[in-house]
Amino acid sequence: MVKNQIGREIPSEIADVFGVFEGQFAKKHDYQRASGQVHAVVPGESKMLYSVREAIIKSGLKDGMTISFHHHFREGDAVLNMVMEEIAGLGIKNLTLASSSIANVHEPIIEHVKNGVITNITSSGLRDKVGAAISHGLMENPVVIRSHGGRARAIEKGEIHIDVAFLGAPSSDCYGNANGSHGKATCGSLGYARVDAEFADKVIIITDNLVPYPNTPISIPQNHVDYVVVVDSIGDPNGIAKGATRITSNPKELLIAENACKVITASPYYKEGFSFQAGSGGSTLAVARFLADAMRKDGVKAGYALGGLTGHLCEMMEEGLIEKVIDTQSFDRGAIESIKNNPNHYEISASFYANPGNKGAAVNQLDVVVLSALEIDTDFNVNVMTGSDGIIRGASGGHSDTAAGSKLSLILTPLIRGRIPTIVEKVNTVITPGESVDVVVTELGIAVNPRRQDLVEAFAKLKVPQFTIEELKEKAYSVVGTPDPVVYEDKVVAVIEYRDGSVIDVVRKVRD
């Protein structure tokens, strides 16, 4: 057992493979980029195949290889299950599934693991039944959880080598030029998929909307694509993207958002041309509304918003409050319409967005990020992966990427959820290390990370109650009591890879 820099115990056999976390920027990245295999396509040769099955066969997929999918279709995705069923039918085994993330709808994965089709998984997140099954010891080998930036880094450094990428596309032409903004079931940005297409050996575009050559805009270019398959449906449009999320009416969430807005506008970063990222959760979405009000009042205009984008932020751009948005994942219909129609809404790849190992990711330029948490501890470590029962149900996402890259990271969380404290002595699972976290914002007030004395001073006159993180924890514990620790077994079911490739934590099997 090895203790990493934040005191998490990592089994030696895992530490030996990945190395252990030593600080958010401790690891230097100097390397030659990985690259995929190319089989040149000559004039007259068609890339169009008749079925997913034919594509799998033509791709040369074999036992032990690594396959990938993107998660832009979220709970509407039909591609992963469709492809996995064919792969299973072909008797191919022992695959590594390297999806950018895994949704509830991908529950059939459980059977594929049981049948030996899938023996390794790497993903940003695991939801619902798949997460629960894995937390209960479904797999022999631990899942490797990677952030969006960390996954791009792992691919570009060759730590994940994708043999075959199966990439669903809302539109494609016969040569594989694909985008996510046109079609029957649109998802907007194809930012995650772009990395897979660039670095995989074989790339198969699966679409339900074949358009004349050349399809534009081009998110995935033809020179990264081997085959194109047309299917009846890549997924359920309503599962892929929902309409605009209504701003929360929960008074506690609104209070948290209001406090967060006060923190942002009192910070030294709030000025003409500033940049921010805010997600789609209850409080974080509401922050954008309060921030918009403040920006109108103060006459401050943001240079850009980075995302994970919601339609709300796109409306702020339309209104002139934000100059541009750059987008690796379009969260809702509003964002999808925006990327289709507004040239100032620009698609970026997951590597461009957040890869800590490239020549400079967008998160490095970010002023402010507004994030959420399942738990945060008195070292400011954040858990967005496991529930208070220790079961995997979340996703690493861009949490640690944006927290590390931004100048000001806010973690928005209620003090307690139900009868469970969110501010705790020690989080179940660390996704984002405390050194990346600047301010915790609750309905009662805020706690500034003592590492940021500059912010402590900047917020001296802030009209939001300020506490130490220990005080916030005590307040939570005083209401609901000290939580019982989750009882784990020794078996590691998930390795939490920090964005730099080191192990920041592991998740152990929960006791049945």
Place this chain on the structure above:
Amino acid sequence: MVKNQIGREIPSEIADVFGVFEGQFAKKHDYQRASGQVHAVVPGESKMLYSVREAIIKSGLKDGMTISFHHHFREGDAVLNMVMEEIAGLGIKNLTLASSSIANVHEPIIEHVKNGVITNITSSGLRDKVGAAISHGLMENPVVIRSHGGRARAIEKGEIHIDVAFLGAPSSDCYGNANGSHGKATCGSLGYARVDAEFADKVIIITDNLVPYPNTPISIPQNHVDYVVVVDSIGDPNGIAKGATRITSNPKELLIAENACKVITASPYYKEGFSFQAGSGGSTLAVARFLADAMRKDGVKAGYALGGLTGHLCEMMEEGLIEKVIDTQSFDRGAIESIKNNPNHYEISASFYANPGNKGAAVNQLDVVVLSALEIDTDFNVNVMTGSDGIIRGASGGHSDTAAGSKLSLILTPLIRGRIPTIVEKVNTVITPGESVDVVVTELGIAVNPRRQDLVEAFAKLKVPQFTIEELKEKAYSVVGTPDPVVYEDKVVAVIEYRDGSVIDVVRKVRD
């Protein structure tokens, strides 16, 4: 000495290195893509440097390395000379210059060769004094001439490994996001530069127009860029791009264009949704005008035009005669304005455009291409490189790429130029092999390549006189006499690499 498939004599020591041409699609390309080195950039780290000199030093450029430039600034380029002067001043020697092409304005290269700063050159073309100097034996090592697609292939296969790319950009932000459509001196598409940025170890953006982050649209993304340098001027806007070229009023050129238009419209490819490429030369530009008239009359609309784009083709798109244009190089102001403003004018990289070694280049999808020639011989081999005096003055460009990829390639040429026949027994230098050429179009009539019996039949009733290529040659010779052969010495001054990497020809030193 080795004879290649088209009978050109290649010295064994060159044949051993490159292999010899064996047919346009003889060579199969199965390989792992090359890739560049990465040194990761962390938050707070700046890419901005104070001078070109500092950038050269920081890049680690050393004796014997390979440097690259793009030729989007044409005769207006100030970047190559500026950088080379600093490199020379730093005493760095023995470099390989791997520009996408070299213009007249780059005459200082001659001194850099004489001083040992540059000892190898690869380029699409060599103009004027540089070409003449090389043809007279300036360099010890032969220049390697590559087509636009061939250069991209060589880079992606690792045959050209760029240590440092110096990429002029009409606009860039502090992180290196660059495009060619906004700024003081715009060039439109940055299609050639994109390949260098993707595969070079170190990438330096040189701009005279620093804009707020994030600069969009993004032709070269920040994750491919190491440093950014701001200079007073990247070049002369009037040299970079001229206004619309007037359609020729030369009756012979108009007649050739009219004949070409008749060939195209009588071909089986002329139908709704067809695609074509036509360059900026006298007759080829005029073809677009005649073709536009025919399309209006026939109610035929093109799916796309590929380019090398002129403003004339963009106007055809505005008019609705062409659905989209995809663009690796914007030839004039009209094309530059179009790519800036029209989302159906889409930038593509040189690899996407023409690389025969990738997963499918745009030229493979092309129906019709209209090309010119300095000479064409009775085997239909085309020379666009050396003059009738044997001196290098042209460029390989996309000639062999589009001729090979397209379904119908037309070579437009007057029968004679001045007192010199253009249709000859044997061209001085082969850039495009006869098997890629379908129809030769002159003012007197056409010659269909007998390899294309389908076209011979398709054009049976064409109202343009038809001849054999030998007959056309005889007509030319009967007017101006049989040309005297150019007298060469043995020394090879240029290797003509076919797009697949094999040697299709060599250029020898002219006798002084």
